[in-house]
Amino acid sequence: MNDLYKNNKITKLLNIERPIIQGGMVWVSGAKLAAASANAGCLGLIGAGSMKPELLKSQIQKAKSLTDNFHAVGVNIPLLYKYTDEQINVALSEGIKVFFTSAGSPKKYTSYLKEHGATVVHVCASPKLAKKCEDAGVDAVVCEGFEAGGHNGIEEITTMCLIPQVKKVVNIPVIAAGGIASGGSMAAAFCLGADGVQMGTRFLMTKESSANEKFKNYILEASSGDTKLMMKKTVPVRLLRNHFADEIERLEKSNASAEELNSYLGKGRAKAGMLDGDLEEGELEVGQICSLIDSVPSTKEMIEKLESEYISAIKIFK
Amino acid sequence: MNDLYKNNKITKLLNIERPIIQGGMVWVSGAKLAAASANAGCLGLIGAGSMKPELLKSQIQKAKSLTDNFHAVGVNIPLLYKYTDEQINVALSEGIKVFFTSAGSPKKYTSYLKEHGATVVHVCASPKLAKKCEDAGVDAVVCEGFEAGGHNGIEEITTMCLIPQVKKVVNIPVIAAGGIASGGSMAAAFCLGADGVQMGTRFLMTKESSANEKFKNYILEASSGDTKLMMKKTVPVRLLRNHFADEIERLEKSNASAEELNSYLGKGRAKAGMLDGDLEEGELEVGQICSLIDSVPSTKEMIEKLESEYISAIKIFK
Numbered sequence: 214m215n216d217l218y219k220n221n222k223i224t225k226l227l228n229i230e231r232p233i234i235q236g237g238m239v240w241v242s243g244a245k246l247a248a249a250s251a252n253a254g255c256l257g258l259i260g261a262g263s264m265k266p267e268l269l270k271s272q273i274q275k276a277k278s279l280t281d282n283f284h285a286v287g288v289n290i291p292l293l294y295k296y297t298d299e300q301i302n303v304a305l306s307e308g309i310k311v312f313f314t315s316a317g318s319p320k321k322y323t324s325y326l327k328e329h330g331a332t333v334v335h336v337c338a339s340p341k342l343a344k345k346c347e348d349a350g351v352d353a354v355v356c357e358g359f360e361a362g363g364h365n366g367i368e369e370i371t372t373m374c375l376i377p378q379v380k381k382v383v384n385i386p387v388i389a390a391g392g393i394a395s396g397g398s399m400a401a402a403f404c405l406g407a408d409g410v411q412m413g414t415r416f417l418m419t420k421e422s423s424a425n426e427k428f429k430n431y432i433l434e435a436s437s438g439d440t441k442l443m444m445k446k447t448v449p450v451r452l453l454r455n456h457f458a459d460e461i462e463r464l465e466k467s468n469a470s471a472e473e474l475n476s477y478l479g480k481g482r483a484k485a486g487m488l489d490g491d492l493e494e495g496e497l498e499v500g501q502i503c504s505l506i507d508s509v510p511s512t513k514e515m516i517e518k519l520e521s522e523y524i525s526a527i528k529i530f531k
Numbered sequence: 532m533n534d535l536y537k538n539n540k541i542t543k544l545l546n547i548e549r550p551i552i553q554g555g556m557v558w559v560s561g562a563k564l565a566a567a568s569a570n571a572g573c574l575g576l577i578g579a580g581s582m583k584p585e586l587l588k589s590q591i592q593k594a595k596s597l598t599d600n601f602h603a604v605g606v607n608i609p610l611l612y613k614y615t616d617e618q619i620n621v622a623l624s625e626g627i628k629v630f631f632t633s634a635g636s637p638k639k640y641t642s643y644l645k646e647h648g649a650t651v652v653h654v655c656a657s658p659k660l661a662k663k664c665e666d667a668g669v670d671a672v673v674c675e676g677f678e679a680g681g682h683n684g685i686e687e688i689t690t691m692c693l694i695p696q697v698k699k700v701v702n703i704p705v706i707a708a709g710g711i712a713s714g715g716s717m718a719a720a721f722c723l724g725a726d727g728v729q730m731g732t733r734f735l736m737t738k739e740s741s742a743n744e745k746f747k748n749y750i751l752e753a754s755s756g757d758t759k760l761m762m763k764k765t766v767p768v769r770l771l772r773n774h775f776a777d778e779i780e781r782l783e784k785s786n787a788s789a790e791e792l793n794s795y796l797g798k799g800r801a802k803a804g805m806l807d808g809d810l811e812e813g814e815l816e817v818g819q820i821c822s823l824i825d826s827v828p829s830t831k832e833m834i835e836k837l838e839s840e841y842i843s844a845i846k847i848f849k
Contacts, residue, residue: 339756371676377823404718530721
């Protein structure tokens with residue numbers, strides 16, 4: 214066990230060395246990243262949102278072959294696709310014991326998963342939903358602030374405000390997400406009351422993530438203010454500025470309807486942008502903290518640096 | 532000196548016991564609150580934005596009579612009113628040595644103030660402006676995140692993301708603002724790299740603030756998600772939900788122009804809401820953290836509680 218995190222509820226709950234979760238991300242977090250994260254003492258999540266059941270199965274098998282810490286590999290399943298049932302059953306039959314669920318109701322699958330011996334964590338963006346998650350019997354919640362990349366809550370509550378509010382209403386462990394990409398921000402999350410952190414963009418920016426190299430290089434050039442929470446009329450999502458995002462912004466400014474926005478969005482934009490590297494027409498889901506990231510190290514190196522930043526950040530309190 | 536904050540750059544710069552700034556707020560932070568804050572070991576700021584020069588003069592004189600720590604009473608002057616020159620000269624002639632300036636360019640008054648022996652701190656909401664402030668010669672910056680109440684930046688950068696970004700580009704001390712109302716969030720701000728914190732809503736919710744009692748009681752009932760950043764077409768401002776804010780939201784959803792919004796806004800709404808307690812038609816400028824505040828203590832009691840929370844939050848690192 215790592216002395217830095219003694220008595221930590223998340224390391225205990227998930228039997229991992231560090232209270233750090235590699236967030237499940239569509240098109241970006243496959244077997245390679247999840248296994249590298251597990252190998253680095255974190256929890257690695259295969260982002261099932263972009264995978265048909267067969268692909269998810271092969272990705273889980275691949276992850277198993279890449280780590281001796283397979284217990285620290287979980288799946289993130291958004292509860293809104295037609296494949297959800299199949300995804301869950303494939304993951305269970307492949308021996309996955311940790312399920313992070315998002316979107317949809319936490320009531321829907323929690324009992325089923327727990328009956329199968331799994332640990333269940335639901336992602337939420339408001340204290341109200343966090344309380345619902347606790348009532349549904351989940352083991353922990355990820356609380357994701359306004360600054361987080363990708364899909365986001367409608368109340369626009371920032372991590373700084375969300376974590377203390379959630380801690381006030383639930384007793385289960387709380388994992389902070391949104392705006393966290395350094396050891397300093399991990400320590401900050403703990404001060405706010407979080408028991409662990411989930412990072413997306415920081416893990417996206419590692420050698421093992423499946424994000425297209427062009428996409429990674431584009432993020433290296435991002436400045437503050439280059440991401441924006443958009444599509445609030447449909448499903449709010451934080452995007453990195455590019456031609457597609459500018460066009461969405463233009464449509465929103467001209468008061469386009471949800472239908473018009475969805476029609477322009479079409480299908481396949483996230484894959485095009487994040488996996489295939491179409492920086493013009495693709496959808497680039499990235500957190501606001503991206504402008505602070507200036508390198509693409511291996512996952513192991515990234516975690517080592519983060520931990521040394523953490524040690525240095527908390528020195529002021531000694 | 533307070534042992535909790537040894538080597539702190541803000542306590543040294545301002546010669547105060549605690550690195551805590553009571554933010555200057557229109558209609559809310561007059562002599563009484565500023566003096567109470569100075570008496571509690573913080574920096575108290577008279578919010579000059581809502582004061583004609585004569586009123587500012589009498590408020591400074593009143594504050595002087597209410598504290599032996601007059602050196603810890605400053606003024607906050609938004610650099611966009613016709614009275615700015617007069618306000619600055621009145622404050623200087625009344626012996627004020629600490630100026631927090633906001634809006635407008637930091638280049639405009641900094642040299643003048645420094646020639647008169649004052650300490651100058653400018654409020655900003657982006658790393659780019661923070662760098663400009665440093666170049667203009669200010670002594671420190673307040674960096675205010677998206678979650679802060681009242682007027683806000685256009686880039687929507689949250690405190691969690693803003694502070695590390697600003698620290699990366701400036702060498703002067705950084706004061707974090709936005710989302711801070713407890714000892715835990717103060718510790719979090721320090722982990723992010725801040726040297727001090729500025730709190731608005733938390734100080735508004737004290738016995739000594741001039742906010743109308745009805746307004747204070749209304750805040751006690753606020754839930755998460757009850758504030759919203761609005762008026763992005765004109766000057767972005769975070770407001771607490773009420774009839775007026777709902778109406779602004781309705782206008783924005785129907786794609787009203789900046790002119791239409793300004794025309795509905797009219798004049799005197801902030802005074803009506805915050806000082807006079809018109810909860811229907813008044814403008815209620817409050818930070819997102821307001822839903823966590825459940826009492827209206829004296830400033831002294833509030834700071835004592837905050838400090839005991841701080842001590843408890845940082846225990847995990849010992």
